[in-house]
Amino acid sequence: MKERFATGFDPFVIPFLIGMGFVLAYCAYGILRILFQLSREDRRRFLLSLVTPATALKNIWDIFCNCLLHVKLWKRNRLLGFMHSSIAFGWFMLILLGHVETVLFVPHRINLFYYPIFFNYFVAETDATLRGAALFFLMDFFLLLILVGIALAIIKRVRSRWFGMRRTTRPSFLDTIGLYSLWAIFPLRLLAESFTAHISGGSFLTIPMNWIFRQFFGNNLYMLPCWWAYSIALCVFMCVLPFTRYMHIPAEMMLIPLRNAGLRIRHPRKGFARVEVLSCPGCGVCIDACPMSADKANLKDCTVYLNRQIRRGNERRIREISDKCLLCGKCEELCQVGVEGPALRIAQREMRQYAVEPDYAAVDMAALREAASGSKVLYFAGCMTQLTPAVGKAFESLMHKAGVAYTWMDREGGLCCGRPMLVAGRRDAAQKLIDRNTELILSSGADTLVLSCPICYRIFTEAYHLPGVRVVHYSRYLQGLVLLGRLKLEKSDICYVYHDPCELGRGCGIYAEPRKLLGQAAMIAEAPQTKGESICCGGSLGSISLDFAAREAITRHALENLYASHADAIATACPLCLATFSRYANRPVRDLAEIIDRSSV
């Protein structure tokens, strides 16, 4: 292998250098900006995590699995996974192998940025280069892999259903430019390398193509236009990259270490939130995931469009999208890079100013303290359970059957758990409620707090600090009573389909216990979309602006999914889902406690 040019330079590399220089400078500036936007404590935590071996290794592993291999996408749809990983991993390998070639054959050129990329132009094969054949083969192999990926990407534009997606994002203008330049890069590279293959050498792809070209154009192939085109395509792609969805490539590599360092969204736009927004690849998985997409009017209100509007700074749309969302969390569950759609929206809501702050000073704490005291087990029903009395009554009856002494702390009225305020973005107001409830619970002397509403349960586990008190959802608690033999269940032959409430399932990760409990009392069928992919009932208090007509479409859509299981009745473990479904369901909807109560002896 010998160099063809003593200078090691040709003007066609200039566009590439411009693009590369721009994107590196932009990313360096971006990283510094993000670092300065983090709070002092977060920054310290992040930098420390980078030098901690365990997290550093985890970062590398996660980046390898997610950014290059797209493991999560493979799990979702193999074709989609193959498409993304072939492009990402293939491209990475081309760059890596380019460097290996440079180091092996022309080590003095490794300091030149462009050399590994345009290696084939600058070197000529000698008779002794057979040891390079393996590398040439790999280069052609990975190029072919990428080309297959690009072909799939083009097919996906027209037939997205083959890739398991009903709807995909509408790309913006710059996205389209980025997309076309990305598609152009690799065919142009193939052309350029094929035109040069009789000089630089090649493998199974480039050599035959070179032979074909020579049949057409003669032995003196004029190769420079191809290399120029290849370099310009790279330049265009890298110059538009920061302004397109392809920004997710560098941003995700930043997001993974930030997340592994345990950072959370603290500002609606800056720091962690900014990295999350930039990490959105705009794949559109969240469009199909969003329960609101049952109604076409809401198609542009899912997380991918929130991210786009935040990047554009369109305040009116940001507010509209943030307020509309039900915060069911399905987009986050399915998101390949882990953009926290709900948390991002709550952060936007927190920017709103309210003229009146709620004041809970008039609450008669002495009476509530009195109502909460008396036993080791506390039951907090919450407002939604009060509005669906069948749930509370069934729970009461079960506790009576099991002979558990307990206190229903908010039976005569109590304080809100604070979750509605929290999701509305009113953190301070929520904190006031949390403080008061904490005081009530701690002063009661109880060691167990049972909740029947997943909305309450979520905030009690996430935002309350209750040392010495076990906070437990009633599905888990009742399961415990069954295991202890204090509740005896008889299995009925009614078949229920269990609907996973958003707050309990995706919110708190409780999927198995309700099913285990239900399975002892009745038959269970599963809906097509279940567990993490369960569809929000539409009643969620997460949405500030959806009206009842809009929610009805969502509820009916969720019910269709449950009907597909052909169960006799619907079971759920959330009073809000219960109330919402019973409004429109064509078969009975029952809470878990009711079902257990009926079958207990």
Place this chain on the structure above:
Amino acid sequence: MKEKVLIIGGGIAGMEAARQLQALGCSPLLVEKEHGLGGHVARWHKLFPDMLSAESLVTELEAGLSGVTVYRHTEVKSINRLKDSYSVKLSNGENLVVRAVLLATGFRLFEAAKKEEYGYGVYDHVVTNADLEAWMNGFPDERMPEAPRAVGFVHCVGSRDIKAGNSQCSKVCCMTAVKQAIEMRERYPQAEVYCFYMDLRLFGKKYEDFYIGAQRDFGIHFIRGRVSEVGETIDGRVQVKAEDTLLGKPVKVILDLLVLMSGMVCNPSASALAPQLRLEIDSDGFLRSRDNVAGILESGRPGIFYAGACTGTKTVPETLAEARAAALRIYQYLQA
């Protein structure tokens, strides 16, 4: 030859229309899915404002049906339009060819259990207005307390309630609540009676007098405010929390009986027939009339007419008047 007219629904509208059509020389065929005629009114006790016995009204209407073909326990399975008539298939296997069809399918009571917060079907002493009338008619109901000390009425259950899917006013429940409140007070003079209302719509003849009498002569408490929550005390009584919006204060009342004034929704059997005849459904879920001023009886399809509560909530006198008007309208249609 007498022209045949099919009347779907043997409630008061269907019976009255059948009687009038018979008198006009047509041949009405009355189809009723249940055994007894009279629909909701047959299960009612007394009718406001004169406290007329509902039974006597139904008996009177039924007496006028001599000569009318009545299909009891029968439903319309399908209707097909022929050139200038309709071919009808009944659930008893009979096929009829009729010149005109009158839909008198009426309403269905809103399912009070859907408003779960009121605890119908959950608490022991929560009933609906219809349950109360049935009990007054002598049907035993174990939910009724022995000697109630306090009775409450919740207005607008499933009416004017977008959450429940009904935005329309059911029109008769305000007056029904006032009537039933007075009846309860008469039966149990020692009981306090409360009515929880949004606002009272007492539009008909003598309704306002009734309302004033309920306050002045019977001492019934009217509390303006929606009920927020219903609970049960340890001794099984019903505890109601509401806000008295006139006083601006929350109120809590413990009752022995809570009566829910269930509103009216369109009869599902009318909604099922509508697509076969290509009839439109209005935004309130009832059948859509040609217009709501002069064309309430007209469906917009030749030979199909409406009477009574299938087009919206109606009182008994309104329904009877519509039934007579529909009979005349059909007679004119057949003459033309």
